[in-house]
Amino acid sequence: MKVQILKTSSFLKKQYCELDFGGVWKDSFGSPERNSRWLIYGKSGEGKTEFSVQLAKYLSGFGKVLYVSREQGASSSLQQCFARNAMKEVGNKVLLGVDMDFKTLLTVLKKRTKHAAIIIDSIDYMRLTAEEYKVLDQLCKKTVLVFVSWSDNRRPKSSAGKDIEYMCDVKIYVDRYVVLPRSRYGGNAPYVIWEDGAKRHHGWMNR
Numbered sequence: 001m002k003v004q005i006l007k008t009s010s011f012l013k014k015q016y017c018e019l020d021f022g023g024v025w026k027d028s029f030g031s032p033e034r035n036s037r038w039l040i041y042g043k044s045g046e047g048k049t050e051f052s053v054q055l056a057k058y059l060s061g062f063g064k065v066l067y068v069s070r071e072q073g074a075s076s077s078l079q080q081c082f083a084r085n086a087m088k089e090v091g092n093k094v095l096l097g098v099d100m101d102f103k104t105l106l107t108v109l110k111k112r113t114k115h116a117a118i119i120i121d122s123i124d125y126m127r128l129t130a131e132e133y134k135v136l137d138q139l140c141k142k143t144v145l146v147f148v149s150w151s152d153n154r155r156p157k158s159s160a161g162k163d164i165e166y167m168c169d170v171k172i173y174v175d176r177y178v179v180l181p182r183s184r185y186g187g188n189a190p191y192v193i194w195e196d197g198a199k200r201h202h203g204w205m206n207r
Contacts, residue, residue, distance in 0.1 A: 018185075019062055019144070028179065029170055030186030034062075034116075034142055039165050041149040041156045042174030047193040048148055049078070051172070051179055052119055053085050054193065059144060060093040063116025068097040068105060071125040071148075102132050109139055117144035123161060124150045130163035137167070176201035 006014075017034040032038075040055075042048050049072065056065045072078045074096065087094060097108065109118075118140065120126060123133075128147070136145060147168070149161040154173060156162050165171055171182040177197035178190050192198050 017142075019059075024189075024191060025058055026187060027189040028181050028187045028191040029183045030188075032144070032170060032183070032185045034144065035140070036144050036170060036185070037137065037168040038144065038146040038170040038172065039149060039156065039161070039168040040146065040172045040174060041151040041161065041165075043151055046174050047177045047179075047197070048174050049121060050081055050085070050177075051174060051191075051193045052121055052146065052148055053081050053087065055146065056094050056117070056119055057085055057087060057090055059117040060090040063093075063114070065094045065117045065119065066097055066108070066115045067094055068100050068118065068120045068126075070100060070120065071122045074098045100126075102126060102128060106135070106139070109136075115140075115143055117146060119146040119148070121148040122150060123147050123164065124158055128160060128164075130160045130167075133160070133164050133167065178202060 018031045019034060019036075021029060021031055038055075040048055040052060053067070056067050059065050069075075069078055097105070100108070105120075109115075118136075120128065133147070147164060149164070150157040151161075151173070156165050169184045173180045173182075174193070177194040178192055180190055181188050
């Protein structure tokens with residue numbers, strides 16, 4: 001890593017490559033950088049994968065997205081999730097990586113193909129460590145990295161997940177089909193994954 005010492009005046013003039021988010025995406029996540037790091041976590045069955053697929057579809061507007069389905073693989077349930085979210089609209093801009101471990105993922109990333117975003121579902125199933133996260137962080141300097149994690153008591157479940165949470169720019173807690181974001185880029189409004197399910201479980205949405 002190259003060490004820099006910047007004058008405040010120079011730092012304030014520095015230009016960063018931000019993704020031009022709009023609509024509900026900007027309301028919830030602000031204007032993230034092209035090399036932003038995201039962590040999605042929540043209990044089982046509350047919408048993590050559904051949101052991850054919706055995010056993959058939106059990010060495909062900025063380039064190719066690699067969706068690493070380590071946990072569900074190329075399953076019928078994931079196929080149904082893709083169909084519900086009309087992923088055919090983006091064609092081959094979202095690529096599905098099936099049963100990749102960390103070593104295989106590194107081999108893919110070291111090839112010439114560039115991705116606007118990479119989504120890993122999930123770090124727990126992959127057994128990704130905090131040190132391996134740092135390797136990906138250094139390797140993917142112009143790529144949005146999104147990590148999906150299991151949770152326990154509104155925190156990532158594993159010790160690696162807890163460490164990665166601190167290193168990410170956008171933290172996303174999924175609570176019964178509603179995303180509650182904490183983004184360093186602004187926004188931070190709740191994002192609804194599935195309106196009917198959210199209304200059923202959140203009384204505040206009916207007021």
